[in-house]
Amino acid sequence: MKRSSGIFLCTFLLARTVTAAGHPFTELEIPLPTLTGTHARAVGMGGAQIAVAEDASAMTWNPAGLARVRRIELEATLSADGEKIETTWFGSNADATQDETQFAGLHFLYPFPTYRGSLVFGFGMDRLKNFNLEYKRSGMDGDVALFDGPALLTDTQTRTGKLTAWSAGVGWDVTPRLAAGITVSYLKGTILDEQDFLTEDVTGIDTTYISVRDNFLLDLDLSGYSALGGVLYQASPRVRLGAVAGTPRVVDFGRFEQVQTQDFLENGTEEFSSESNILVDETITFPWFVGFGASWSARGLLIAGDVRYTDWSNLKDELGDFELFLKPYYGEATSVSAGGEYLFSRIPLRLRGGYGYDPVPFNLTYCPFDECLSDGRDPAEIDVAVDRNRHVFSAGAGYLFGGVFALDVAFETARFERVIESDPALYSETRSTNRIIATSAYRF
């Protein structure tokens, strides 16, 4: 009975390990499909685009910016992403790296001929999230219940998958100075995750077991929708103000899980092995967010800044008949970004740079499963002090060929560290990402 319960809990654990890096302190962390970073100009300016975007990137940053597009545009983006995750895991270090070049976006914009104002339609796809991950780590856990003592844990995880947004947007002029826009997105993706978890009695403290192997296979089919609305106000020839609001994104995870468990005994036999196939649906609802931006431009110089606010404590996660009580583990997050761009007068070249402060909304915690299912714990009990600061630096350049073809490239590097300040050896994590992104756009 206890074993069956363990299988269920392990399955439940898998729900989190699939969406996170697999560390016990990040089991409840859900990968957040951001709407950023699929356009080189935006990336190069640190993401400060709410009051700037006036090309296909407006569909993801501020749809009102579509109203500023005057020519038919076809745009494509390629992205080379590299990520490195370093963690301490039961006192041992573990690294995971991932490098991949992928097609990140394709957009088509059509400004409808108007006599007054503007009416622009946009269609496109954005690769929002890359779930690819390869992880192998091991460490000694001093207190494993199965052995009533220490055990060597080895965790191997391979995950592939992508989340793509198919979007349609429209931007139009409401008044000469005010534009509005809406983007509606259909989210579609897959995750295939295989995790092998081996617990070994290397000290010989247990007289029954040698090792226990749990193998999890998870096949997820993701689908969902979201909408983004925005306005853009031209306060003066040099100053623009923008605001956006994103509706809750509802993502359904059609889950197929396969769990295999094998216990290897001291006498060389398998005492227990089991296999279970589980089909369960999970629905994650990402909360509202709002953002405000301003830009100032003078001859050859453009400076912009954005502020975004998201109350991640409103994140909802429904797994089958259960609703996870996530509120204590997610907090409010206010991200700030600033960027600048300089135009050369003698050649059609523009250089840009940016900085972003994007705090990680998840509070590191270890949550016993039964306490996560419903009422949860008192937030006051979660006293893990965590440094959630995430800093992003970027730079880029763009060149206009023949007056019709723009090529923009950007480099972005981001890094953050999460450490349990009271006991860094218990958990610490450093994530660094480097990214090169190129966007080409042809305006007919």
Next chain:
Amino acid sequence: MDFRCRPGRRRLAIAVAAVVPFFLSACYTMVRHEASMDVAGDASHDGGRACADCHYTSEWLGYFDQPLIYGTAGYYAYDWWYDYYQRPWWFDDYWYDGGGTSPGESGARGTSSWTQRRLRRGEKPAAPSGASGPSLSTGGSSGVSAGSSGQSGSPADSKEKEGPHPSYGKKKRNPRR
């Protein structure tokens, strides 16, 4: 049947009900010219004057060169980006071929092919930095009215006739300058 709404959804419905009508009723964008276009041919009016009156006072004159509305000041200032960001594609006929009956339709001297347009746009524009479309070069009437008159100028014409950009907030300009 229970028609009660949860408080959160009710607030959302109220917000949507308040915002959507504003965007719809205040819709400024026009995809068709109003019937008043015929005013230009009305014997009781000075055609150009009638159009100019309407367009100047409505603040939407200068559809193409309005620095307040279209494009950031930085981009507006440079020829390199002017065509890329500023000029509507459906006015290529006016700009490159010198006229048409209305935006997006074939001009009097034929319609530019996409190839011709691309080649021309690849050149440094003949129009001065920030020059208005040819419609404005005819004396200040709107792009629509000027286009219908068939007097739209080439970029070179614009260069000769255009002055500095209208300053921000200056809604009424002298159409005869």
